[in-house]
Amino acid sequence: MKASLHLDMDGTRIAQARHLAVSFLSNVRDEHSIAVADSTMEIVQLIVSELVTNARKYAPGPALLQMQVTGAALRIELWDSNPLPPAVKAPDPRRIGQHGLEIVTALAQNVIVEATPPGKRIIATVMLNTA
Numbered sequence: 001m002k003a004s005l006h007l008d009m010d011g012t013r014i015a016q017a018r019h020l021a022v023s024f025l026s027n028v029r030d031e032h033s034i035a036v037a038d039s040t041m042e043i044v045q046l047i048v049s050e051l052v053t054n055a056r057k058y059a060p061g062p063a064l065l066q067m068q069v070t071g072a073a074l075r076i077e078l079w080d081s082n083p084l085p086p087a088v089k090a091p092d093p094r095r096i097g098q099h100g101l102e103i104v105t106a107l108a109q110n111v112i113v114e115a116t117p118p119g120k121r122i123i124a125t126v127m128l129n130t131a
Contacts, residue, residue: 001028007052007063017052017065018045024067025074028128034069035129043107047076047124050100055080059119073109074126081119 003024007013021044029036048065055063059080066077086101105111108124 001032001069002066003068004064004066007055007065014049014052014056017048020065021045021048021067021076025128028069032069037129040074040126040128044074044076044126047104047107047126050103051076051078051122051124054086054100055082058082058084058086061119069128072128074128076108076124076126077121079116079119079121083115083117083119085113085115085120086122 001024003020005013005017005020007017022041025036025041025044028034044067048067052063052065055078059082061081063078063080066075066079068075068077088101088105089095089098091102101111104122104124108126110125112123114121114123
């Protein structure tokens, strides 16, 4: 089971990516009878939103969001055209912004950043049923 969305980086795509995540996970749960916790729906929406927002903010060109169920996990991949890898910054409650990867890393079971010329791919894995 897979879903994908090509992102041309206008602001409407962030909401569209979140809606795709909910629709895809609802289909996984309802049509394929795979347990998906309500909290997972919320977590995935936030991860997708952060990844797409960061790509829109820092990548000069298009991006591609892909989601795939693998066993009991959801693999969320975002490819963008910026070759510079993101970095999690040290916690600073006074910092405004630049918390995206920090949020993704806190919510996902694992996060991988891979160079994929001419850009990069960020992969976040989330367990479907966290209950």
